[in-house]
Amino acid sequence: xxxxxxxxxxxxxxxxxxxxxxxxxxxxxxxxxxxxxxxxxxxxxxxxxxxxxxxxxxxxxxxxxxxxxxxxxxxxxxxxxxxxxxxxxxxxxxxxxxxxxxxxxxxxxxxxxxxxxxxxxxxxxxxxxxxxxxxxxxxxxxxxxxxxxxxxxxxxxxxxxxxxxxxxxxxxxxxxxxxxxxxxxxxxxxxxx
Numbered sequence: 001x002x003x004x005x006x007x008x009x010x011x012x013x014x015x016x017x018x019x020x021x022x023x024x025x026x027x028x029x030x031x032x033x034x035x036x037x038x039x040x041x042x043x044x045x046x047x048x049x050x051x052x053x054x055x056x057x058x059x060x061x062x063x064x065x066x067x068x069x070x071x072x073x074x075x076x077x078x079x080x081x082x083x084x085x086x087x088x089x090x091x092x093x094x095x096x097x098x099x100x101x102x103x104x105x106x107x108x109x110x111x112x113x114x115x116x117x118x119x120x121x122x123x124x125x126x127x128x129x130x131x132x133x134x135x136x137x138x139x140x141x142x143x144x145x146x147x148x149x150x151x152x153x154x155x156x157x158x159x160x161x162x163x164x165x166x167x168x169x170x171x172x173x174x175x176x177x178x179x180x181x182x183x184x185x186x187x188x189x190x191x192x193x
Contacts (some may be wrong), residue, residue, distance in 0.1 A: 021116065025114055041057055071100070086115060110190060152187055
């Protein structure tokens with residue numbers, strides 16, 4: 001009954017199916033990716049399908065864990081763009097995984113990485129790591145990306161941190177998208193090889 005009520009009344013009161021923690025991140029990363037010539041890109045998404053229909057790609061595929069473990073070794077193929085949407089916090093060896101991603105990128109290729117920061121532990125199957133914007137840039141630099149080719153963003157505020165503990169979806173009428181840089185709920189980066 002509650003789900004039916006949300007579906008019918010939700011749009012009238014500003015309720016959305018999107019988690020509050022992801023609203024700004026989704027908007028910003030989509031803007032960054034839309035600025036690329038994705039129609040000419042071969043894309044790989046690691047353990048997800050978020051980007052499958054967001055923009056046109058020359059080709060798109062996913063590599064799911066446990067069939068493919070990005071911490072193990074790179075795939076033999078190379079790609080123009082790789083996505084890891086809310087994946088790296090679950091990896092026991094994220095530095096190794098970032099180096100593998102770098103190896104799977106063609107020269108000039110892009111890696112979009114998004115992770116939570118001030119967020120509850122969510123083991124699926126594990127929850128191991130968090131990065132500040134500076135820490136994410138360092139992770140990517142250590143993987144082989146040049147610092148000047150790494151663009152980092154973050155968003156959050158105290159109210160969203162508290163609400164994320166209860167898994168709240170975004171409601172335009174009551175939830176602020178004001179950014180408090182000292183309280184990032186999510187961190188993201190776009191790195192070019």
